[in-house]
Amino acid sequence: MCAIRIRLGILGADDSLPVIQAVAEEYKEFVCLPVVYWDESEILDLIRPLASEADMWLFSGQVPYSIVKQSGEVEVPLFYVPHTGASLYRTLLQAYYTEQIPIGQLSFDTYERDEVERLLEEAGIKEPVPYIKHYEGGISAQELAGYHYDLWRQGKTKAAVTCLRTAHLEMEKIGMPVYRVLPARSAVEAVVQTIIRTGEMLRVQEAQIAVQMIEVDSMVTASPETFSTDEIYKMEMKTTEKLLRYAKNVQGSLKSAGPGRYVIFTTRGALKEMTAGYQTIPPAEEMAHLYEEIAACGIGIGRTAYEAEIQAGKAFLHAKQYGRGAWMVALDDGTIAGPLGKGERIRYSFGGEELRELAGRTGLSAATLGKLKAVLRKHGNNEIEAHELAAYMQILPRSARRILKELEAAGLAEAIGETNPYPRGRPRKVYRLFL
Incomplete structure (x- = not known):
């Protein structure tokens, strides 16, 4: 089974x-x-x-x-799937069997030099590998193909060995001998x-306890014509009933944590499913139409109920910073994600020695610096202007400008130019960040 x-x-x-x-x-x-x-x-x-x-x-x-x-x-x-061991042996055998090309006349990519030489030594081949391009992360097919082509054109190699299919196709297109390493x-x-x-x-993790901390404001649905203490009480009771129905939907239990504050204890799996993997807020029917009343919501994931509750508190405070109705989640890997359901949702660290060291060099908190690093990852490069940063972090442009100025003063950013989005608009400084 x-x-x-x-x-x-x-x-x-x-x-x-x-x-x-x-x-x-x-x-x-x-x-x-x-x-x-x-x-x-x-x-x-x-x-x-x-x-x-x-x-x-x-x-x-x-x-x-x-x-x-x-x-x-x-x-x-x-x-x-790594292209190691049997994958490389098969390709080298093919190159030697079909064209009798020795190792020294092949160019390689992806691998580290000592990795290839160790594999060859295990096969009884003690020969240096003179041409190899190792890279971390991603690389373009054009850059890899260009590396192999230059060596081949200069007569230094007779063929290339590549792990990247698009680079393989680029080299085939220009008529260069090339061997592709396929997964073994x-x-x-x-x-x-x-x-x-x-x-x-x-x-196993799905069954762990998760905690949801919610702040509600029943007054948003109040009618000024019928405003009284009785009406306030009725509204609070109605909101509590909605919260109880929502707690049932996430298979959890509801606890009061003071005026307007509630905590729901449930399972990690139930909340993950309800929020589509911590990406969206629950649908209206599951939320019992609580959207108007919720002022902020924090979800905490931890190894114990106590840790999950502490994490929920962190997420709740970050949600409060993002503004009314924001949902944030603090995960057990030390990161914060959110706001849930927003296009500008980011995931960032709020701890770590590196962030604390950077915080010490600036007037910015480690959490803000964690957000900045996440924004740059999502942005795709380390160049940004204040309005873009404000949109990602959901803050005012003047606050974003202050952050960029703080980084510039600490030597962690430099102004590299200006952009003018409108014909008569005010030029905006573009900064390059060094985080």
């Missing part, structure tokens, strides 16, 4: 996706959602429609994995086993 059922999104190039999918489909634990891509620029657009359908994602390599990871848009576990079955099976263990761990 199958213990878990994981909806596994699999994204890969046209030649690697069938290899990975064939292995994954042998396991009853998976319902596979295959997605093929032809260009790195389309990866995020391809996975966004499946964001709520996949429990985890498996990528065919380091580049697509890094693109999605760095975007911060996908909050479920992400994995990729053993590497795919190793990652698949890790995914299954992760699924089992997450299933």
Whole structure:
């Protein structure tokens, strides 16, 4: 009997996706959602429609994995198949068997030099690898193809060995000899086993206690014509009844925490499902139409009920900073996410030694600096102007300008130019941040 059922999104190039999918489909634990891509620029657009359908994602390599990871848009576990061991041995055998090309006349990418040399030594081949381009995270197909092409054109190599399908296609297009490293079955099976263990761990986590801290304002629905202490009491009772119905919908229990403040104890899984993985606020029918009355809401996830309650308090305070009706969640990995249901939703750290060190150099808090780093990740680069920053952080432009000035004074930002969005508008300074 199958213990878990994981909806596994699999994204890969046209030649690697069938290899990975064939292995994954042998396991009853998976319902596979295959997605093929032809260009790195389309990866995020391809996975966004499946964001709520996949429990985890498996990528065919380091580049697509890094693109999605760095975007911060996908909050479920992400994995990729490394092109090591058998994958590389097979490619080198092919190069030598078909064209008798020695190692020294091949150019490589993705791998670290000592990694390739160690693999060769294990096969009894003690030969240096002179041409290799290692990179961290993502890289463009054009940059990789250009590296291999320059060496080949200069006569230093006879062929290239690449792990990136789009670079492989670029080199084939210009007529350059190139060998593609495809995922080996053993590497795919190793990652698949890790995914299954992760699924089992997450299933246990879903049963953990989560806490929701809510502040309500019953007065927003008051009619000035019938305003009295009796009416106030009736409104508060009506709001409490709505909260009780909502607590039942999330399979939790409601506790009062003072005037207008309530705490709901429930399970991590129930809240995660109700908020679509902490991305949206619950639908109206589940919320018992409480939207008008809720002033702020914080969700806390922790290893114990006490820790979850502390986390909920942190999330609640961050929600208060974002303004009326904001929902935030504090996760057990030390990050804050939100506001839920907003297009500008970001995920940022509110602790860590690095942030505390940066906070000591500026007049900004570690939480604000954590938000800034998250904004830059979502923005896609480290250049931004005050109005853009204000929109992401949901603050006033003058507050954003103050933050940028603080960073500039501390040497963590510099003004690099101006932009004028309107013909008669006031020029806006563009800053480059060094966080």
